[in-house]
Amino acid sequence: MSSAGNAAPQTKASADEAAVGDVLDGLKTVRHNYWAPALLGFVMLFDSWDSIAMALVIPSISQEWGLDPLQMGVLISASYIGQFIGAVSLGAVAERYGRLPVIQLTVILMCVSALACAFATSADMLFWIRLFQGIMIGGAMPVSITYVNELAPTHWRGRYFGIFQTLAVSGFSVATLLSPFIVPTLGWRWMLGLGAIPLVLVPLIWMTLPESPRWLARLGRLEDANRALAKLGGKAAKFPQEGAHEPEPILLGIRRWASVLKLFSADLRGQTITVTLLWFLTMFTSFGLTTWAPSIFVNVYQIPIDRALTYTAISSVILLFVLASTGFLIDRFGRRPFALGGLAVAGTALVGMAVFSPTQESPVVTAVIIGKVAIFFGTYILWPYTAESFPTHVRAVALGYSSSIGRGASMMTPIFVGFVLNQGAAIEIVFGSFGVCALLALVVWLTRTRETVGRRLETI
Numbered sequence: 001m002s003s004a005g006n007a008a009p010q011t012k013a014s015a016d017e018a019a020v021g022d023v024l025d026g027l028k029t030v031r032h033n034y035w036a037p038a039l040l041g042f043v044m045l046f047d048s049w050d051s052i053a054m055a056l057v058i059p060s061i062s063q064e065w066g067l068d069p070l071q072m073g074v075l076i077s078a079s080y081i082g083q084f085i086g087a088v089s090l091g092a093v094a095e096r097y098g099r100l101p102v103i104q105l106t107v108i109l110m111c112v113s114a115l116a117c118a119f120a121t122s123a124d125m126l127f128w129i130r131l132f133q134g135i136m137i138g139g140a141m142p143v144s145i146t147y148v149n150e151l152a153p154t155h156w157r158g159r160y161f162g163i164f165q166t167l168a169v170s171g172f173s174v175a176t177l178l179s180p181f182i183v184p185t186l187g188w189r190w191m192l193g194l195g196a197i198p199l200v201l202v203p204l205i206w207m208t209l210p211e212s213p214r215w216l217a218r219l220g221r222l223e224d225a226n227r228a229l230a231k232l233g234g235k236a237a238k239f240p241q242e243g244a245h246e247p248e249p250i251l252l253g254i255r256r257w258a259s260v261l262k263l264f265s266a267d268l269r270g271q272t273i274t275v276t277l278l279w280f281l282t283m284f285t286s287f288g289l290t291t292w293a294p295s296i297f298v299n300v301y302q303i304p305i306d307r308a309l310t311y312t313a314i315s316s317v318i319l320l321f322v323l324a325s326t327g328f329l330i331d332r333f334g335r336r337p338f339a340l341g342g343l344a345v346a347g348t349a350l351v352g353m354a355v356f357s358p359t360q361e362s363p364v365v366t367a368v369i370i371g372k373v374a375i376f377f378g379t380y381i382l383w384p385y386t387a388e389s390f391p392t393h394v395r396a397v398a399l400g401y402s403s404s405i406g407r408g409a410s411m412m413t414p415i416f417v418g419f420v421l422n423q424g425a426a427i428e429i430v431f432g433s434f435g436v437c438a439l440l441a442l443v444v445w446l447t448r449t450r451e452t453v454g455r456r457l458e459t460i
Contacts, residue, residue, distance in 0.1 A: 016217040017392060017458040019237040020225055024213070025153045029233030036151055036209055036232070037160055040144050041167025043107055043198040043205070047137050048171030050114060050195040054079060054130065055291035056179040056312070057188035059298050059305050064188075065123050069299065073418020076291050078127045080411035082134020084404045088260060090139025091146075091400020099147040099212045099396065103140060104202055110136035111199035118193030138407055141168070142399035149387035150214040150395070151232070154456050155331070161384050162327010169323055169380070172290065173316035180309040213237075214457065218392045260401050262394050271389050274448045275382075275402045281441035282378040283406035285346065285434040288413040289372045292430075296417075300427050301364055315369040319376055326380055334453045335381045335388075336445060342377025343442040349374065350435030354428040375438055382406075388452035391460045 027033065054076050062072050086106070094102040113133030120126035145164070152160035175191075182191050210228035217225040217237070226236040263272040293315075297308035330338060349371045358364050382402070390398035417430050 014458045015240050016220070016222060016225075016237075017214050018456070019239050020213045020217045020229065021154065021456060021458055023229050023234045023237045024151060024232075025155070027153070027232060027234050031208065032151065032232040032234070033153075033160075034163065037148050037164035038167060039201070039204060039209070040103070040148060041164040043201050044141060044144055044164070044168035045171040045174065046114075046195050046198045047110065047141050048169050049175045050110065050133060050137055050171075050192075051079060051083075052172045052175050052290060053191050053195060055294060056175060056309065057183060057191050059295055059308075060183055060188045061123075061126075067123060069295075069421040070415075070418045071123065072295065073414040073416075075123055075127055075130070076414035076418075077411045078130035079134035079137065080287070080407050080414070082131040082136075083138030083407035084134075084411055086135035086138025086140075086404075087142055087400045087402075087407050088138075088404035089400070090135075091142055091396045091398075091403075092260070093139075094143045094146065094396040094400070095393070099143055099150075099215060100205065100209060102143045103147065104205055106136040106140040106143070107198055107202055107205075109133075110140060111196040114195030115193055117195075118189040120189075134407075138403065139400070142403040143396055144168070145383050145387060146396040146399050147212050149384065150212045150392065150457065155454060157388075158331035158335075158384060158453065159328050161387075162323075162330070165380065165383065166323040166327060170320060173320045173323075176309070176312045176316040180306060180313060183309070184306065214392050260397060263390075263398055263401055268390065268394070270448075272398070272401075274444065275386050275389065275398070276405050277444045277448075278378075278441055279382060279386075279402045279405040280409045281437045281444070282343070282375065282382060284409035284413055285350070285437045285441075286372075286375045286379045287406075287410035288417060288430070288434050289368060289375065291410070291414055292417045293368055293372065296368075296427065296430075297365070299421065301359070301361065303361060303365075311365050311369070315372050318369070318373050322373060322376060323380075326377070330381065330384070331453060334451045335385050336449060336451050338377045339381040339385075339445050340442060342374045342381075343438050343445065344374075346371045346374035346378070347435050347438035347442060350431050350438060352435075354432030354435060357426075357428055371434070371438075378438070378441060379406075385449070385452055388455050388457070389460070392457060395457075 058072050058076060061067065067075070090102055090106065110133055113129055113136060116129045117126060117133065120129060148161060148164045149157065179191060210231040213225040213228040216228055222239050229237060262268065294308045294312050297303040297311060298305055326338060349367050353367045358367065386399055386402045387395060420430055
């Protein structure tokens with residue numbers, strides 16, 4: 001009886017969301033097609049800046065404060081611990097109160113924390129500030145991605161998301177490109193403090209962007225959904241007549257706090273297990289290479305800091321080209337081919353490092369750069385794939401949960417690498433572990449996923 005009772009509201013909500021989707025698919029305005037993903041992408045650029053900044057300054061901090069490798073790993077992990085908490089909790093807040101309030105609040109607090117990091121006087125103080133900042137970072141990114149995917153037109157969602165993601169993830173590249181100039185000349189405090197820049201952009205978000213019209217339609221707030229569409233330059237959606245202006249929410253219980261437990265209900269459990277495996281395995285490898293590559297170059301292979309940062313910057317330049325092209329290509333060729341190819345190349349390169357144990361600078365740097373660039377395809381595709389795998393009423397929760405799994409893996413990686421190095425164990429253990437994780441993720445993509453390109457969100 002309960003099942004039958006929920007079927008009609010679900011159908012009605014899907015019909016209302018489909019009406020919104022029809023309007024979004026036909027929008028030709030600059031505010032919708034370019035401004036919305038570009039503005040949020042530029043704001044989130046500093047989300048990724050803050051995520052990578054500690055890895056770039058930790059060699060300098062360790063020398064200034066006399067930290068050992070395990071202490072370095074714990075300090076790097078502080079932000080990822082916070083990101084784990086923020087990603088899993090703030091997605092639920094976004095389901096209850098909306099996408100934009102959460103985005104704006106987390107960005108403000110993320111920026112304030114960045115300024116506080118610049119004035120830290122000890123490793124303990126910096127740890128706690130980075131932990132709090134990580135909570136904000138962890139919530140901001142998945143909710144922003146939820147919002148962007150809910151605005152995106154169906155047939156070029158990959159390109160639309162690509163505008164956002166190219167800017168958002170380019171923070172990794174911009175930070176690594178600028179770090180060889182900022183850290184040696186201005187110091188590591190400036191590198192962390194510059195993460196406060198998007199504070200000046202929050203008023204633009206408030207003034208120019210509406211709440212997600214899909215989310216509003218899902219709750220039965222149809223007049224609000226039409227106002228949101230009008231703010232994007234669209235016409236009013238043609239909602240089904242029956243109950244079109246009901247003040248009550250269409251989905252039973254939608255106003256209650258969206259719970260992660262819903263992701264493990266019978267109809268979503270299989271997909272949740274799949275994304276859990278993909279996010280953990282992929283992010284363990286990706287963030288391991290991203291956060292530890294500079295320190296491994298310096299501490300294991302005795303490469304000078306300035307040259308190590310330069311190599312990291314080179315990989316970031318390559319990633320910028322990858323970013324600029326991938327968003328356009330995944331609409332044409334699909335999500336899976338890029339993930340499969342990237343994970344195969346990354347796994348092969350990293351396992352090769354473990355087996356052949358190169359010691360000279362050139363092969364080491366080449367293999368690490370290949371691994372970083374290749375694994376990036378696997379991480380990039382996870383965001384649109386996850387957004388296209390869960391319905392609107394749990395999409396923010398699903399992206400938050402998935403991101404928290406990735407942040408959890410990212411949290412474990414620095415401690416794992418720091419422990420291995422602190423014990424004097426072979427670096428081949430680290431590279432071998434990363435390579436095996438990449439290959440296992442490849443197996444999951446092959447056996448447990450299907451293509452989601454062109455899928456209408458209201459049909460999920």
